Amino acid sequence: MATTTIENPFAQGVTQDRATQPAQLVIFGATGDLTKRKLLPAVYNLAQAQLLPPGFCMVGFSRDDSCNDETFRKRLSDAVATSGDVREQDAAVLADLSARSYYLSGDFHDPQCYAQLKAKLAELDPKYGTAGNRIFYIATPASLFGDIVQQLHDAGMINPSSVVGQASPAQSPPFTRIIVEKPFGRDLASAKQLNTEMLRYLGEDQIYRIDHYLGKETVQNILVFRFANGVFEPIWNRRYVDHVQITVAESLGIEGRASFYEETGVVRDVIQNHALQLLSLVAMEPVTSFDATDFRDEKVRVVKAVRPIAPQDVDKFAVRGQYGPGFITGADAVGYRQEPEIAPDSATPTYAAFKFVVDNWRWAGVPFYVRSGKRLAKRVTEIVMQFKQAPHLPFRNAQISELEGNILALRIQPDEGITLKFGAKVPGPSMRIRSVNMDFGYGATFGREDSSPYERLILDCMKGVQTLFDRSDGVEAAWALIDPVLTAWAAKPPANFPNYAAGSWGPPEADKLLADDGREWRRL
Ligand SMILES: NC(=O)c1ccc[n+]([C@@H]2O[C@H](COP(=O)([O-])OP(=O)(O)OC[C@H]3O[C@@H](n4cnc5c(N)ncnc54)[C@H](OP(=O)(O)O)[C@@H]3O)[C@@H](O)[C@H]2O)c1
Known part of the structure; x- marks a missing residue:
């Protein structure tokens, strides 16, 4: 039988295996429902599957000032113990991930909190070899999305956009990527406004608009x-x-x-x-x-x-x-x-x-x-x-x-x-x-x-693969x-x-x- 060479569309993007770079994951809204039910179990699953890079740490950021590193770690272990998404309970993996997890409290409208966050992330960078790479996962009410991005910018925490894949990881500047939850806006006008607000401080290649269905x-x-x-x-x-x-x-x-x-x-x-x-x-x-x-x-x-x-x-x-x-x-x-x-x-x-x-x-x-x-x-x-x-x-x-x-x-x-x-x-x-x-x-x-969709999407963000995230013109x-x-x-x-x-x-x-x-x- 004759064989034919065909173009394989899956060679890039959806299955693309780009290396996962070291990074800090900062979760805004760390005491919320989504973090507990989906995000913490997803990060644990990635750790358990050995898909997180060796250079990794996580910072939960939220308003609750009764929460601290210790109670956030307890939240992590409770989430892992009770989540239906977790495939395998592994005490050693959990202990290692816990040790890399921190919590910071503050109101997202308060510039002072961003200064504290910046100092904390700078302190953790050398400890975990995260090379200044940051993923900010905004799991808050949608009304805060634009404000948080502006505050991150004003605090000097957004590195300029660099087109993924152009330079080798060793040469490229530290990346800043933002994962933003749905719903993105509540109508066309507000979605456009939010896109404008985010694109003022970020390149499109830095914005990961999540729809977990993808x-x-x-x-x-x-x-x-x-x-x-x-x-x-x-x-x-x-x-x-x-x-x-x-x-x-x-x-x-x-x-x-x-x-x-x-x-x-x-x-x-x-x-x-x-x-x-x-x-x-x-x-x-x-x-x-x-x-x-x-x-x-x-x-x-x-x-x-x-x-x-x-x-x-x-x-x-x-x-x-x-x-x-x-x-x-x-x-x-x-x-x-x-x-x-x-x-x-x-x-x-x-x-x-x-x-x-x-x-x-x-x-x-x-x-x-x-x-x-x-x-x-x-x-x-x-x-x-x-x-x-x-x-x-x-x-x-x-x-x-x-x-x-x-x-x-x-x-x-x-x-x-x-x-x-x-x-x-x-x-x-x-x-x-x-x-x-x-x-x-x-x-x-x-x-x-199945792996949970959040697991897949957080990993894609760590690799800089945007295929399964929405683009500004798509949401509009x-x-x-x-x-x-x-x-x-x-x-x-x-x-x-x-x-x-x-x-x-x-x-x-x-x-x-x-x-x-x-x-x-x-x-x-
Ligand atoms: N939950 C889901 O299943 C789900 C599914 C898909 C998409 N989403 C989206 O994910 C996002 C989060 O949803 P959620 O259900 O997790 O909401 P949530 O339970 O209300 O959690 C919101 C988090 O943000 C914190 N927060 C709110 N305002 C703050 C402020 N000014 N300063 C500091 N922290 C503040 C809250 O702290 P406090 O608890 O102290 O208020 C809490 O930790 C939303 O955009 C939602 O649409 C959620």
């Missing part, structure tokens, strides 16, 4: 599935695909985060970032490489190709909902407005469904239906490609009522895997046709637990898409909230969104 193995597998296999890409277009469904469903409610959720709602929390990331990975054109520039150029291009929803069309293309009381996982559940600290007349949407249209040659006429909600029947994140029916069924007298058409389901969580649904003949003398599944399960095939393009809907909804409070029961699959209006096109949501 750190998930199964999300990265969408790229491998599409671009490392020859058979799917030829049918990945309007000729074969009828429509696409993206579901990010949660069964949990707001879990005590009332003030955060009242401010945010489902569109800012999930649709603007996670759901649109999934859409862009499914819809983007093939990339020539996974170099951060090539990859993000393509991702942004497809988001910009999504047709903006005109204010007068919002009701035709978007549906909002809020859960009322219901029954979920065997127990009664209160409605959103009955949750502690939620206003009894709150208009915050806990559910949203959108119909997006991608205006390019590949996807003309193929709607992308996207939905997300809290307190839905099941926790599931899934992308479904619904293929067109066969043009002619030659089985005249066959019973084909159970034939659904070909579906390719990419399951992101839980039960990670891929299912292809196709028609098969039911054994027996008559011609009966039924849909059956061909299944690939991650767990069953690879038999190992995503906000530009949903801004008109948020504006229209803010101007017209919902008259029918709550409009779905906890434990259901959302409001009837979301079913109508598809029914009007002669389609229905896939039953999950």
